[in-house]
Amino acid sequence: MRQGHQSWVFPSKPVILGHAAIGGPFEAQGPLAEDFDTLHGDLMIGQESWEKAEKVLLEEACSKAIEKAGLAKEQINFLLAGDLMNQIISASFSARTLAIPFLGIFGACSTAMEGLALAAQLVDSQAADCVLAATSSHNGAAEKQYRYPTEYGSQKPPTAQWTVTGAGAAVVGNKGKGLRIAGATIGRVVDMGMTDPFNMGAAMAPAALSTIETHFRDFQLPHDHYDLVVTGDLGKVGHAILSELLPKHNVMVPLQRYIDCGKLIYGDNPNVWSGGSGCGCVATVTYGHLLRRMSAGEWKRMLVVATGALLSPISYQQGESIPCVAHAVAIESE
Amino acid sequence: MRQGHQSWVFPSKPVILGHAAIGGPFEAQGPLAEDFDTLHGDLMIGQESWEKAEKVLLEEACSKAIEKAGLAKEQINFLLAGDLMNQIISASFSARTLAIPFLGIFGACSTAMEGLALAAQLVDSQAADCVLAATSSHNGAAEKQYRYPTEYGSQKPPTAQWTVTGAGAAVVGNKGKGLRIAGATIGRVVDMGMTDPFNMGAAMAPAALSTIETHFRDFQLPHDHYDLVVTGDLGKVGHAILSELLPKHNVMVPLQRYIDCGKLIYGDNPNVWSGGSGCGCVATVTYGHLLRRMSAGEWKRMLVVATGALLSPISYQQGESIPCVAHAVAIESE
Structure with a gap:
C-alpha cells in the first residue's frame, strides 16, 4: 500500500x-x-x-x-x-x-x-x-x-x-525463505540540463538524491537506518557528486555506508574510466554480489537505488538534455 | 487480486x-x-x-x-x-x-x-x-x-x-464518477514464426486470441459477456484472421460485437492499406471514441485487447520472427 x-x-x-x-x-x-x-x-x-x-x-x-x-x-x-x-x-x-x-x-x-x-x-x-x-x-x-x-x-x-x-x-x-522486500520509492524524472552522454554519472546523481530524500521522508526513517545505501550506476564521478549532494541537502546517510555498483564491479581498473554502467551493472551487482553477501549476514538492511539516464541517440542529436530517474527498493534480512 | x-x-x-x-x-x-x-x-x-x-x-x-x-x-x-x-x-x-x-x-x-x-x-x-x-x-x-x-x-x-x-x-x-475497470489479463508472448513487418496484423492475431481465450477462462465468463470486444491494432487483415481463429478455438464471441481500432480509425480509406497502427491507435480510439460512446450509454461492458508486435529493426534484420503480446482490460459502465 x-x-x-x-x-x-x-x-x-x-x-x-x-x-x-x-x-x-x-x-x-x-x-x-x-x-x-x-x-x-x-x-x-x-x-x-x-x-x-x-x-x-x-x-x-x-x-x-x-x-x-x-x-x-x-x-x-x-x-x-x-x-x-x-x-x-x-x-x-x-x-x-x-x-x-x-x-x-x-x-x-x-x-x-x-x-x-x-x-x-x-x-x-x-x-x-x-x-x-x-x-x-x-x-x-x-x-x-x-x-x-x-x-x-x-x-x-x-x-x-x-x-x-x-x-x-x-x-x-509470497512465502518461503530468503531476503525480504520492505518497501520501495518510485522516482520522478529529474533533469539538471546536462547534455554530455559521456558523463552520465553527473547527470544521474541529482535523480538519485531526489529519490533517496523522498524515500527517507515518505517512510519517516532516520538517515542511518540502512546498513548500506547502494546506487547504480553513478560510477566514480557520480558517486563523488552524490557524496557531496547528500549532506548539502541534509540527507545525513553515513558516507562510509554509501557505495555504487558502477564503482564496485570493475574495482580500480583504469580502462573503464568512471566505472560500470548499463542495466546489467546494478542487476548483476545486486542479484549477485550484494544479495549473496547480505544472505551471508554481512549486513541486515539495504537500500538499492537504481538510476537511469532516459536519453536516446536521437534525443541527444536533437539537442535535448538528459532526463534521469531513480527507483529505490529496501531489502532486509529476516 | x-x-x-x-x-x-x-x-x-x-x-x-x-x-x-x-x-x-x-x-x-x-x-x-x-x-x-x-x-x-x-x-x-x-x-x-x-x-x-x-x-x-x-x-x-x-x-x-x-x-x-x-x-x-x-x-x-x-x-x-x-x-x-x-x-x-x-x-x-x-x-x-x-x-x-x-x-x-x-x-x-x-x-x-x-x-x-x-x-x-x-x-x-x-x-x-x-x-x-x-x-x-x-x-x-x-x-x-x-x-x-x-x-x-x-x-x-x-x-x-x-x-x-x-x-x-x-x-x-479510487473514487468519483466514471466508467470502471473490472479486471485485466496480462498476455504471454506468442510467436507463430511470421517475419514480415508489413503484415503485423497476421503476426499479432494469435497473441490476441491467446489473451482473449485466457481472459474468458480465468474469469469463467460466458463468451457473450461483453457488449463489445475490441482489438487494437490488427487492422483489416488481422481482424479477418482473428474472426476466423476465435470460433475455430471455440471462443464464441459474437462476431458482430468484435471490432478493431485499426479498422475503425480511418474507415474505408484505401490509402492506409490494412488500417491504423501504432501505440496512438488503440489509445486514441479507446480514450476518445470508445469511452465517449460508452459514457453516452451505447454499450455497458467492453473488453479492450491491445496487441503489440515486439520486434525492432535490428531483430528483423537479424532474421528473427516477430514476437507478439496482447493485454486485455475489462471496462464497465456504472
Whole structure:
C-alpha cells in the first residue's frame, strides 16, 4: 500500500526466493567475479550477434533464478523485464522463450529496481504469487547502438562509463525463505540540463538524491537506518557528486555506508574510466554480489537505488538534455 | 487480486476519472474525428522535429485527461507511459515535463492496455489514489525509425498499416464518477514464426486470441459477456484472421460485437492499406471514441485487447520472427 506520495510499504514483506547474475569475460576479471552464477569466456556467448548474445544472458539469468527458487517457470505469474536495446528486444525475446505472461518495462539502468519494486507490489497485493524481475545489457550491443561503430575505437573522456555485459534476475514470492522486500520509492524524472552522454554519472546523481530524500521522508526513517545505501550506476564521478549532494541537502546517510555498483564491479581498473554502467551493472551487482553477501549476514538492511539516464541517440542529436530517474527498493534480512 | 494464473480482478472497480485523445491532420479526416479532444492541422505540431511533435501530443493528452478528471497533476501518484520510440523518449520527456513519479513501460502497441491494467491494479491495491496511463505514436517519427527514409516514398503491400499520429491518456482513481475497470489479463508472448513487418496484423492475431481465450477462462465468463470486444491494432487483415481463429478455438464471441481500432480509425480509406497502427491507435480510439460512446450509454461492458508486435529493426534484420503480446482490460459502465 502507499506510503507518502510516491512510495510503497509492503506489510507482507515479499521474499526474494531466488536470484542470479550472469556475466561476460570482462566481468570475470573484476573483483566481484566469485559472486556471479555463470561467467562466459566469450563476448558472443556462442551466438552470431551481440544482440542475440544479450538475449542468452538474460534467459540464463531468468532460468537460474527460477531454478534457485526451486520453482518451475509455469509457477511464475509474471515476468517484468526490460533492457537498453531499442524496443527492449532482449526482454521481449526472452519472454517468448520463457512463455511467462510479460510486462515490458523501461527505465534505462533504473529498470532493475523498477522491476523489483513492481514485482514486490504485485506479490504484496496478492496480484501474483510469484514474479520474476530481470534485466540485462551487453557492452558490444550497447556501444553499437548508442555511440560509434565499435571498430572506430574512438577515445572517451574519463567521465565515461563501461557498459556491463551481464544480466540479473530475481524471483519474488509470497512465502518461503530468503531476503525480504520492505518497501520501495518510485522516482520522478529529474533533469539538471546536462547534455554530455559521456558523463552520465553527473547527470544521474541529482535523480538519485531526489529519490533517496523522498524515500527517507515518505517512510519517516532516520538517515542511518540502512546498513548500506547502494546506487547504480553513478560510477566514480557520480558517486563523488552524490557524496557531496547528500549532506548539502541534509540527507545525513553515513558516507562510509554509501557505495555504487558502477564503482564496485570493475574495482580500480583504469580502462573503464568512471566505472560500470548499463542495466546489467546494478542487476548483476545486486542479484549477485550484494544479495549473496547480505544472505551471508554481512549486513541486515539495504537500500538499492537504481538510476537511469532516459536519453536516446536521437534525443541527444536533437539537442535535448538528459532526463534521469531513480527507483529505490529496501531489502532486509529476516 | 489475482484471478486464474495471469489475470487480475479489481473488487473496488477503479474509476476512469478523465480520458483524452489528441490527433494529427490525417486523423482529423477520419470517421472518428469528432471523438478527439484536440486535432492538430500540422504534423509538426509547431515543433522542429517529428519526435518533439510526438512528445507534445503525449503531454497534451496527459494534461487534458488530468484536467477532465478535475485534478491537479500533483494529485497523481504515478505516470505509467511508453511509446514506440527507441528508449521511449516521448514518455520519458513527457514525464520530465509533468514531474509525476514515472514508471516507463513498453509493449509496442499493447502499451496502452499494459498501462491501464497496471494503473487499475495499483489503485485497486491502494498502492495509489490516482494513476495516469498514457501512450503515443507519430507517423513521421515511427516511419523514419522503423522503415525507410520517409522521402523514399517506397510502396507498401496491402497488408501494411498506417501509424497513427496521436496520443491517448486516462486518469484512474479510487473514487468519483466514471466508467470502471473490472479486471485485466496480462498476455504471454506468442510467436507463430511470421517475419514480415508489413503484415503485423497476421503476426499479432494469435497473441490476441491467446489473451482473449485466457481472459474468458480465468474469469469463467460466458463468451457473450461483453457488449463489445475490441482489438487494437490488427487492422483489416488481422481482424479477418482473428474472426476466423476465435470460433475455430471455440471462443464464441459474437462476431458482430468484435471490432478493431485499426479498422475503425480511418474507415474505408484505401490509402492506409490494412488500417491504423501504432501505440496512438488503440489509445486514441479507446480514450476518445470508445469511452465517449460508452459514457453516452451505447454499450455497458467492453473488453479492450491491445496487441503489440515486439520486434525492432535490428531483430528483423537479424532474421528473427516477430514476437507478439496482447493485454486485455475489462471496462464497465456504472
